[in-house]
Amino acid sequence: MYQSDRIYKAKPHLITRSLSPENQETPIHFLKESETPSPLTFRRNHFPYPAISIQSYFITITGSVKTPVTLHYNQITSMPSRTVISLIECSGNKRAYFEPKVFGEQWTEGAISQGIWKGVPLSYLLSFTGISAGAREVVFLGKDSGLKNKEHVHFERSLPLEKALDSNVIVAWEHNQKLLRPKHGFPFRLIVPGWYGMASVKWLKTIRVINHHFSGPFQSDDYVYYPHKDQDKDSFPVTTNRVNSIIQHPRDRQILKPGVHEINGLAWTGEGAITSVELSFDNGETWKTAPLHDTPQKYQWVKWSYSYVFEKNHEYKIMVRAFDSLGQSQPDKAFWNRNGYGFNEVSQVKIQIEK
């Protein structure tokens, strides 16, 4: 290291995909912390940021409930809280790697971050209103809105009642022990551990219990797996995160010196927990188990690493696949779908070793 590197210290920045609405990736290869700092947490928005006034901020709980309620900011933040450490991954993460290519934000590997979220369990909020017989889903409306298919709509999504009542689903107002930042949903956002990011509705305004199936544009057009290019048959909704991994070091196409190098990265899944991570140096013929750094926790990524001796004047392909407790693993070939969700093909980097 040159002396001046210490003075002009380089820091990671977000990787920009678009500015309005703001869509930026986390520089995930350069992060060592298990909680992504707020400024480096990825940002995924469908509309411009909404204007928020805290004095007049209420959340309304309505629909198929016994007693509808309107709760002020201060009422909610003084409720019994719970802290959940959870990653959030956009279902479009790694979309850029689909073949054939698909339309949409061309995320590489950084539409994922992990944080400490504090808030009140949604089930506690719903205990105030009670739930009417026949209730099926809970709909969450965000304050942000704009034009979609020529109609003015809010970002709005539903959860099946059973998932909504899971004690890990919270209405959060803190991220990494600080007040939630405006870009991540201040004053309140839903956190739905185990589901792809679209479920974690930001700038939460209205909670509506319904006795039928919700079908808004962000529920029934977007965030649906369409396996065929030209027809909608066999479609099904995007819900839980697929088992997945990333190689943080070495980076793809990096040139390294001969000798021992540590290969490291992250592995995660939706429901269930990571059970093992395997690496292959021979195009998938044989696999070696990589030690995990911690006992895998539900809803959190786990770090893994593996040391290997690399010979001079050689090219290597390093492949990585994770397994989870539900018996799922990363496939050799991604499940192609028209809108490009849930890419979790076996991870790989190619590296070159100097002469």
Ligand SMILES: Nc1nc2c(c(=O)[nH]1)N[C@H]1C(S)=C(S)[C@@H](COP(=O)(O)O)O[C@H]1N2
């Ligand atoms: N109100 C609202 N909530 C939203 C979105 C949005 O555009 N509006 N985007 C969703 C999607 S697709 C993702 S991946 C996550 C991203 O959360 P972040 O920007 O805090 O990282 O928020 C979700 N919640």
Ligand SMILES: [Mo]
């Ligand atoms: Mo997303």
